[in-house]
Each structure stands twice: as structure tokens, then as C-alpha cells.
Amino acid sequence: MSATAAHAGDHGHDHGHHHKETFITKYIFSQDHKMIAKQYLITGTIMGVIGIMMSIFFRMQIAWPKESFAIFEIFLGNWAPDGVMSADKYLALVTIHGTIMVFFVLTAGLSGTFSNLLIPLQIGARDMASGFLNMVSYWLFFISSVIMVLSLFVEGGAASAGWTVYPPLSALPEAIPGSGLGMTLWLVSMAIFIASSLLGSLNYIVTVINLRTKGMSMTRLPLTIWAFFVTAIIGVVSFPVLLSAALLLIFDRSFGTSFYLSDIFIQGEALHYQGGSPVLFEHLFWFLGHPEVYIVLLPALGITSEIIATNSRKPIFGYRAMVASILAIAFLSTIVWGHHMFISGMNPFLGSVFTFTTLLIAIPSAVKAFNYITTLWKGNLQMNPAMLFSIGLVSTFITGGLTGIILGDSTLDINVHDTYFVVAHFHLVMGISALYGMFAGIYHWFPKLFGRMMNKNLGYIHFWVTAVCAYGVFFPMHFIGMAGLPRRYYTNSEFPLFDDVADVNVVITMFAIIGGAFQLVFLYNFFSSIFYGKKAPQNPWRSNTLEWTTPVEHIHGNWPGEIPHVHRWAYDYSKPGHDEDFVPQTVPMKEGEEELHH
């Protein structure tokens, strides 16, 4: 039905009578992009709770090594005999935390929610190009989430080779218990996840190209849509490579092939593998793995662009430069993967090339940061919670991005590679930034998603505590990295050398616990507002984009009558010659009025 709705374009479309919705078609197997967005959001939130809880557990182990915690006995069961987390299950927690946060929360939860919600609404389409594929995409994501969670409960435990699952560790059950059934389920889950992601991405691309309403030229698209569009393209280019990497790993694990394995002697026995190379896997993995960073980050930046402009009551500064930098980042992101492999044994000449391309990517990133700051300049800043999270994103994006200059430089990477310096860097620049983008999006579009407002004061508390804790966790972490402390160590107590940074780990864990606990404020606000929040007005943030011209109550096809036409770009805020400080895209140009950004 939605597909036909989409094709019906802007010819009037009658929504009253021709289908009856059952509970199942409305809430479960829905093909409506707004419902699918909510499904992604709720699933992503649940996965997020699991992922963050895991991080608090292993942070407790790092701060108070080998202590017994009753909370471990309850939540971790036989992963923590007598409440003491075991060494290999520590690695399982780290692995699944990374996997869940990167893929299930910040890829599917973020893109899945906001691309689905906003692409049709902001470009003026009745629905996605294919509602059916969209539904299939969500349900594949759901199945892969279930499998990933189930993998926690199998014998040997969940995958434990790090979220990068480098073979041979991930290929040989002899090497670590988690490389048994847990790893198989990890691979199956990821394969399904990739299928889901590809279906979603193809849908986003086709929708943006074909279903824009009259007047919505590419240069009038809101930056959110540009970000989602380019993200989808990166996904289509790079996710299939991870799929092939995963399939070859399945072959090595289950059918005795030697794509990644060679000359292995383990547990008193030489294995038959001959001629493969783990370095091949690293190449294939990071060919997705690095673009993945931008798959996570670009939607957050797109959301931030929209929210900062709206709440500054100013046009986003340098629209064309913003689009150009998104495109530049997307292009460069596919040719920098080798900076994860400077010391992998890869030819050092390649190291030089990847250093060069990697540092280039700092340029469009710097342009974006400066443009955000300039957008604030001489604005009339409305400090809604979404705006706070957007400003917070710019702050963590700068702090985390800058240390990329050190890690991207092969010479410096030699010594900080795989230390906590890396952990601090990527958590700030992609983890926290993307999470802020997601929170910003939820606060901003909650009225569109659920027709109600979230409580702003709870939003303020949520932001400020989270902001302080995020810096409290990840800023000092740079220093234990620069002290040479490797990541993924179950405990640092075997190294007296690191005794004098043990107190940093306690500080970090304290901040993590407080920060984690205060996400309850968000969860409360989120779920109670769905049911009891104040009813939302049609355009609460006085925004220009098309989604705020749809009725508050969701209807199939989004607009009751014709799809509105677009006459201007999305950023005519405080434009001279207009009484209001915003001019929606649907307002025709006045005589003699110029479209400034062209």
C-alpha cells in the first residue's frame, strides 16, 4: 500500500477508506516509514541499554580488578564465577559492547530511525520507494539483533576476539572459547544485519533520487537528507565487502579453507591451513570498518546541521561547503582504511599513502567544525535540549577529531596503536558524537515521532550530566594511553609499570557509572512522554522543513491533501524582508527576493 502511495506522487490521494489496518499491519509488519522509524528507535534503544550496561560491567573490572560483585553474579551468571568476571568473558563483553554500539545502536538505531522518519517527510514523499523492502529491512535487523543477543547464552560464550574479529583468534575455537558457537552466531547475525542495512540504504538512495516533491532540487535539500543520502551510498559501497569477509571467515571456520590462515600450531598440534593471511581479513574488514565510522557519524552531523540552524534562527553557514565536505569525507573515507594497519606487517609504503589520505580527511572535518561555530555567531540561540546535544556534538567532535592527527600519522601510531589513546579518540569522535546526534534527533523530532513533547528540564539534566561524564570518562583516558597501557587488558595489575595510572581507571569508572545511571533520566523522559507528554503543536521549533507541515497525528501518505511544493532552501531563518524569523520551504518567493545560497 505504501509503495502505491509513494507512486501516487502529489496527485491527491484518498486515505479514508480503502484499507483496514489490523494491529499486526499497523504495529508489527508495518510498511509505513514512520512506524518503521519507531521500531528501529525502540529496538536500537534496547540494544543501547544492553551495550552500555556491558561497558559499565567491564569498567568495574578494570577499576577494581578481580573483585567480586554480586551484580556480576546476577547479570553475568557463569561468566563471573563467584561474582568475579573471568578473563575471557571480559573479552566477550568488550567484543559485544563494541559490536552492539557500532552496528546495532549507532548504525541501525541512528540511521534506521532518522533516515526512515525524515527522508520521506523532508523531501515531500508519501513514503519510501518500497515500503515492503523497508519492512523487510527492519525485520532482518530485528532477527540479527535477536541472534546477537542469543549468542550471549551459548556454550563457550559470545564472540571474544574484539569487535574487529581478526582471525586466527576468531577462527579457531582452540584459541579462545568464544570462537566456538558464539562466533558462528556473531557472523550469522552480522550477515543478516548487512542484508538489512543494504536494503535500507538502497531504499534511501532511490527515494531521495526519485521521490522529491516539486521544487525540491538537490541544492534545496536539507543537510540531514544530504547526510543520510551520502551515508546510504557509503553503506552500499562498503558493507558488501564486510559480507564477503564474513563469508570467507565462515568458510575457514567451518569448511577448512585457508583464506586467512596459514602455518598454525596450537595446543600441541600443527593445523592443516596453508597459504592464507590474516592481513587479507584486516584489509577487507577495514574497507568497511573505516567508512563505518562515517556511516555512524555523518547522519549525526546532518541532524546537528539541521538542529543548529533551526535553533540559532540562522541559516546554516556555508551550505555548499557543508555539502562539499560531506561528499569529500565520503570519498576519502573509502581510501583511508589502511591507517588501522600501519603496524600490521603491511608494506610500509602503503603506510605512507594511508597517512597522506587520512590527514587529508581532517580538512573537510575542520571546515564542518568551523561552519558550525560560525552558524552560532550572532544567532538567537534557542537552548532546547536538542540544541544542547548538537553543541555538545561539535565539542566532542573537535576534541576527539584532533587526536586523529596523532593516530593518522603512521610514525606516531607505532607507539599509541591499540593503547587506550585509541579508545579515547574513537569514543569521543564517533561514539559520543554520534550518540549526541542521536539524542539531539530524538529530542528534536520526538513531537514528530509521537505527537507529544519531551520534558525539557529533564532533557537539560540529562545533557549536562552526560556531557560532564563523557569528558570525565574519555579525557583522562588519553593519558593512560600515552602511558603505554594497551587496550583489551583484563587487568593492569600484572604490570607494576602501570600502577601509577590505576587511579585514573577508578576515576573513569566512577564517571561511567554516574553517566550510565543518568541515562535512566532519558529513558524515563522518553517512555513517559510517549504516553503522558504534552501534546505537541504542529511546528514546535518554528522550523522551515517540510516534515512540520504534516499533521501531528500520523496518517498514511503523510499529507492529507496534495504534497506541498517547495520554493526555497531549508535555511531561510531571520531573512530580512520577512516578519517571522523563519520562512518555511513551502512559502513562495516574494517578488525580487533572491535565493542567497546559489
Next chain:
Amino acid sequence: MTTGLLTFIVLILIAIAIWQLTKIFDLSQAKADNTQIANDKDNNINGYLMMGFLMFIYIITIISFWKWGDLPLIGNAASEHGSSVDTLMIISMVLIFFVQTVTQALLHYFAYKYRGKKGRKALYYADNDKLEFIWTIIPVITLAGLILYGLFTWNEIMDVNMDDDPIVVELYAQQFNWKVRYAGEDNVLGKANVRLIDLGDNPNILGLDREDKYAQDDVIVQELHLPVNRKVVFKMRSQDVLHSAYMPHFRMQMNCVPGMITEFAMTPTMTTDEMRQTSKIQKKVSRINALRAAKSETLVAKGEEPLEPYEFNFLLLCNKICGESHYNMQINVIVESQEDFDKWMAEQETFGKK
């Protein structure tokens, strides 16, 4: 166990408290201005908080540098190439902290300065090609400098050759320890393959080819001794999974990959004794020992063994996740004078003699 239970109960109570307080807070506002859209009061408070947050960022930076800023990875490198790595690190750090300080200040100050007021209109300012050009070209120039310096150093470090009469040493990684093989008199490592490993009565733990004449004088040991001021060419092997040979004090790291041999060359410039004498290490050691002494007191009070006092040693540790005991895969690296090294080497048995 009881502390665990207490912690758990406390955590649960805190969670419930947060939830309830949130609820009370939420309900108490029912009558207040409840459009849930920021008003001038919100803009004011949050604007000031933005400035507060800027201060917080600066303070946490200062505290971190003051408390933990004695960074062993900057300065005090114990290898020849290490000092150029450190110089580049310092240049990059200074640059980063300059940019960080300025941009965070601008961001948070603008957020405070331009906090919303009813009736004020923002400046319609959409584009400025000159500005865009400026902040494109400045990073381009700065990064070009960093890239050039970095690549120059990188190429020098990664140029592994046999000039300057190096000694050849194999670092052999396995779950979860290191073995070291010296090339012996001929300075050529004998051929080896994991399929030749024999753990029987006449063990061949590294899988050396017994027929290979180069293998006869190889020396296999469990500790890494190096002569000072002599170039070392490391050849790395792994027998099972990926490992990474990380020697932070020498600014050296290279993965050990099953099925291939990786390389890294470096020249240690300080003996272990000399390193122990440097003021940086002495300060660090006394700080660590003070911490360990305090910890020992509590241990003794509980009737357990006190901790050994710490003495500085260079380390070789594993820095690529390799399994359950990844966190404890280390050996000491002993750098000594050529004479001491020769003396130690003379005491070792060669592979052929075993």
C-alpha cells in the same frame, strides 16, 4: 562477597532514587510553563552553563596534565629513532592543544554570548567564500607540514636493512609468552616452520630445520638481551594467532602474523641501568613504590603477602588481543654493554648442541 552485595544494593537503590526523583521532578512541573520549548530563562541558564562547561573542559585538561601528564611516551625515548618520534609527537600535541583551546572557547563563548532573547533577530549570514577558503587552506598548510615530517620519519624507521652491522633477533610469539632466537655467529637465522615443531624428548620448540646449517648456531632463550648502541633487526613470527610486539620505551611496535615474517629495526641508546638513573624514571619508580607500599600495608593487615617493590625494566608486551591471558604476555628487555651482552651470550647453548 558482602561488599559485592552491598554495592549491588546501593546501585539498585541509586537507580530507583534517580527514577523516582525524575518522576517527582517531572510531576512537580505540571503547572509551570509547559510548552516544553526553551524560553528566555532556559536560554540564560544554559548559556551560562555553556561557559561553565568551557571552564570544566579547561580544568579537566589542567588536572589531567598535572596529575598524569608525566608521559613516558613523550621524551625519554631509549632508541635512536625514538627521539624523532617524540619531536613529532610534541609538535602535534602543541598544535592540538592550541586548536582545542581556541575552538572550544569560540564554540562555548558564542553559545553563551548569543543565547536567545525574545524579540532579537539573528543575522542572516549564509555564506562567505573567503572565510571558507581561509579555513580550508590553513589546515591544508599545517597538515602538509605534519605529513611531510611524518612520512620522512616513517620511511626512515621502516627502512629495514642490514647496514651498520646489526644483530638479527627473532621475536617468537605464542599464546601467551615470548621466545627469543638469536642468529648466532653467522648472524643468519636458520629456516623454521611451525610444522617442524616437536615437543617430544628432543624438543624443537620453534620448529627449526635441523638440517639447515644456519640453524646450528642459533640461540633460543626466554629473555631478551640487547647490546646498547648496536642496531637490532627484529624478525617476528607467531605460531598461533595475531600478537603484537610492543616495546613502548623504544617507540617500537610490530604485529606478529602467523604465516609471515614481519620486521622492525631499531638501535637502543640507553642501557637498562642508565634508564633507571634518569630522573623521569626515578620519579616514576618512587611514585609507584609509594603506591605499592601503601597497598602492601592493607594486604599484610589482611594476612596476605606484601607486594614486591618495583624495579624499572624495559618491557616487551603483547598489544594485539590474543586470547584469555593477553593481559599478561610480557618479558623484560635487558639492554647492556656489548661486553656484558657477549658474556651472557657465551653462556647460552646453541640449537645444534642441544
